Amino acid sequence: MSAVEVNGLWKTFQIPHERKTTLFENLVGLMKPRQYESYTVLKDVSFEVEVGECIGIIGDNGSGKSTLLKIIANILRPTKGEVKVRGLMTPFLELGVGFQPDLTVRENVGIYATIMGLSNGEIREKMNEVIEFADLRKFEDTKLKNLSSGMQVRLAFSTAIQTDPDVLLVDEALAVGDMEFQQKCFQVFKKYRNEGVTILFVSHDMNAVRRLCDRVLLLRNGERIDFGDTNKIIDKYIYAVDETTNEDAKATVEKETRWGNKLIEITHVKFIDKCGKENDNFISGDSFVVRIFYQAHEKIVSPVFGIIFYSQETYCYGTTTEFKGCDTGIIEGSGYVDLLMENLHLLQGRFDVTVAVASSDYKTQYDWHDRLYSFNVHNPTRDQGIFAMEGNWTLRQLPSSERDGLSKP
Amino acid sequence: MMTLSHLHVLWSYRDLVIRLAWSDFKLRYKSSALGFFWSLLEPLLMLIVLYMVFSNLMRIQVEHYQLFLLLGIITWNFLERGTSMSIGGIIGKPSLVQKVYFPRDILVISTCFTALMMTALEIVVFVIFMVVFRVVPGVAVAYLPILFVFEFITVLGLSMALAALNVYFRDVQFIWRLILQIGFFATPVIYPISIFPPNLQKFIMLNPMACLISMMRDCTLYQMAPASAELAYVVVSALALLFIGYLIFGRLEPKFAEAI
Numbered sequence: 001m002s003a004v005e006v007n008g009l010w011k012t013f014q015i016p017h018e019r020k021t022t023l024f025e026n027l028v029g030l031m032k033p034r035q036y037e038s039y040t041v042l043k044d045v046s047f048e049v050e051v052g053e054c055i056g057i058i059g060d061n062g063s064g065k066s067t068l069l070k071i072i073a074n075i076l077r078p079t080k081g082e083v084k085v086r087g088l089m090t091p092f093l094e095l096g097v098g099f100q101p102d103l104t105v106r107e108n109v110g111i112y113a114t115i116m117g118l119s120n121g122e123i124r125e126k127m128n129e130v131i132e133f134a135d136l137r138k139f140e141d142t143k144l145k146n147l148s149s150g151m152q153v154r155l156a157f158s159t160a161i162q163t164d165p166d167v168l169l170v171d172e173a174l175a176v177g178d179m180e181f182q183q184k185c186f187q188v189f190k191k192y193r194n195e196g197v198t199i200l201f202v203s204h205d206m207n208a209v210r211r212l213c214d215r216v217l218l219l220r221n222g223e224r225i226d227f228g229d230t231n232k233i234i235d236k237y238i239y240a241v242d243e244t245t246n247e248d249a250k251a252t253v254e255k256e257t258r259w260g261n262k263l264i265e266i267t268h269v270k271f272i273d274k275c276g277k278e279n280d281n282f283i284s285g286d287s288f289v290v291r292i293f294y295q296a297h298e299k300i301v302s303p304v305f306g307i308i309f310y311s312q313e314t315y316c317y318g319t320t321t322e323f324k325g326c327d328t329g330i331i332e333g334s335g336y337v338d339l340l341m342e343n344l345h346l347l348q349g350r351f352d353v354t355v356a357v358a359s360s361d362y363k364t365q366y367d368w369h370d371r372l373y374s375f376n377v378h379n380p381t382r383d384q385g386i387f388a389m390e391g392n393w394t395l396r397q398l399p400s401s402e403r404d405g406l407s408k409p
Numbered sequence: 410m411m412t413l414s415h416l417h418v419l420w421s422y423r424d425l426v427i428r429l430a431w432s433d434f435k436l437r438y439k440s441s442a443l444g445f446f447w448s449l450l451e452p453l454l455m456l457i458v459l460y461m462v463f464s465n466l467m468r469i470q471v472e473h474y475q476l477f478l479l480l481g482i483i484t485w486n487f488l489e490r491g492t493s494m495s496i497g498g499i500i501g502k503p504s505l506v507q508k509v510y511f512p513r514d515i516l517v518i519s520t521c522f523t524a525l526m527m528t529a530l531e532i533v534v535f536v537i538f539m540v541v542f543r544v545v546p547g548v549a550v551a552y553l554p555i556l557f558v559f560e561f562i563t564v565l566g567l568s569m570a571l572a573a574l575n576v577y578f579r580d581v582q583f584i585w586r587l588i589l590q591i592g593f594f595a596t597p598v599i600y601p602i603s604i605f606p607p608n609l610q611k612f613i614m615l616n617p618m619a620c621l622i623s624m625m626r627d628c629t630l631y632q633m634a635p636a637s638a639e640l641a642y643v644v645v646s647a648l649a650l651l652f653i654g655y656l657i658f659g660r661l662e663p664k665f666a667e668a669i
Contacts, residue, residue: 022578023578023584070507075507076666077663091509093509097508097509098502098504100436102436107435110428110432114425114428115425115509116509
């Protein structure tokens with residue numbers, strides 16, 4: 001049985017060039033033809049969500065994710081198409097909707113909980129629990145405006161999670177606050193999911209989507225690109241975006257970050273993904289190739305190609321053809337060298353890359369491109385840090401006799 | 410929008426209506442030392458000024474003129490307050506429109522309830538005045554709550570239309586303020602309808618507020634039950650305004666979140 005059904009959804013916004021908000025402006029405006037700009041934000045989007053499923057909605061900024069969520073929440077109305085939702089729906093688009101800074105904590109919990117659909121009886125019952133959970137027992141009769149913003153978020157969150165919906169809509173805007181709070185949010189969504197609540201989850205955080213969602217909907221420019229298995233769709237998203245940004249970045253930065261006598265010139269550098277396509281987004285653990293194209297203006301014996309990876313100011317890793325025992329031989333004209341990594345050990349983040357070519361004794365620099373290139377690595381695991389190291393945990397429980405033996409001096 | 414099923418939906422949101430109305434009501438006095446007292450001072454001050462001017466200078470001859478005037482001011486204030494608070498009821502709460510969904514007429518309904526609560530306080534003062542001036546109402550006073558119900562419906566109908574229109578044309582609020590100012594003098598609030606010749610009286614009584622105010626006074630101060638024709642007129646006009654208000658509101662409501 002489907003919990004949410006979206007059929008042929010279209011949404012067009014009419015954005016007037018000059019917004020007329022008073023009647024006078026409207027009357028004057030009658031003389032001139034109205035100038036509207038139409039933005040079609042959603043184009044024929046359809047999908048179905050089964051009861052109890054957790055669906056991730058991903059895509060670039062402006063791809064229509066939030067608009068889609070707002071239409072499902074009934075806040076915006078579609079231009080064409082329809083949405084059917086079965087059961088009680090609660091949108092978590094923003095925390096603390098309807099909070100009044102001049103009322104007390106208790107009063108605000110009452111208002112917010114009512115807006116989120118709780119009945120008076122439930123509120124009375126859960127009031128103490130909410131305040132306890134938000135850790136605001138001391139401040140329950142303080143005006144909201146006297147609380148820190150962190151406390152307010154905590155209060156809003158602990159109120160919001162008292163709702164008991166069948167369908168939950170979550171916007172990433174929720175993902176504010178520190179790591180601990182985000183972790184808390186995450187636990188709550190997991191709890192909801194385990195209770196069989198259908199969740200629609202808009203996020204840029206691929207990690208969270210991967211951990212939480214059963215299926216993923218990928219949107220690009222308002223169109224449904226794909227809908228299906230989480231890992232497959234995330235791969236598709238990561239390996240198909242950002243084709244232009246790389247070029248732009250190169251053009252702007254390539255100035256005083258390059259030196260050498262250019263007897264051998266590095267003409268360009270490509271990062272190649274596991275599908276054999278040029279890309280600058282990779283998933284940790286997948287294969288990864290750096291291809292350095294060169295043009296040798298003279299015959300040169302055994303030049304050394306080198307590469308360095310940086311994560312911000314941290315020098316992560318550097319190697320050369322010579323370190324790896326690869327003799328380049330005599331080169332002339334143009335060609336390329338590949339550095340192939342079977343599985344990319346970088347874990348997550350944006351990495352800058354320096355490539356260089358020098359003489360076999362490193363004394364002459366032919367061409368040095370200092371941090372001119374970069375790529376992103378996405379983390380498919382829950383590991384933290386810059387590097388992915390291989391390792392397995394094992395645990396061995398000592399037999400009790402041995403344990404006693406150890407404890408004796 | 411004005412169907413039985415919508416009424417059913419509204420009923421399921423009754424907690425929200427009350428909660429919003431009550432918190433709005435409290436907010437109005439929260440930061441002032443004398444709280445509710447200020448809200449009573451305003452009509453009382455008006456009463457004193459108007460009383461001095463009209464009973465001494467203009468020599469209006471009306472029995473219980475103080476009470477006559479006070480009831481008129483309270484009734485008119487309810488209309489004025491209800492509509493002017495509701496006009497900003499949608500645009501003043503963008504997060505409730507854009508970040509969460511419940512039937513949007515709840516915002517207007519709750520604002521009208523807030524206005525009603527403020528009026529209820531003034532009624533308490535009115536009762537005190539009645540005791541002080543030793544005016545004993547007859548059984549006809551039972552009509553007063555009924556008349557207030559229909560004034561509430563009238564105010565709600567107007568508020569629906571105004572609040573919705575104001576989302577798109579912000580000068581509705583200024584135009585409405587003008588209309589209210591004219592209305593205050595065009596409606597028999599400070600003077601009795603009897604100062605006009607009879608054929609003009611009929612014309613003035615086309616204004617439902619004029620009808621309401623004079624019936625309220627008759628049943629409270631002069632032991633006269635309302636004439637059925639006038640009562641029917643008030644009921645019909647209240648329902649018609651509510652219907653038109655909802656019609657406009659329903660037409661404009663879908664794009665509130667975009668236009669706000």
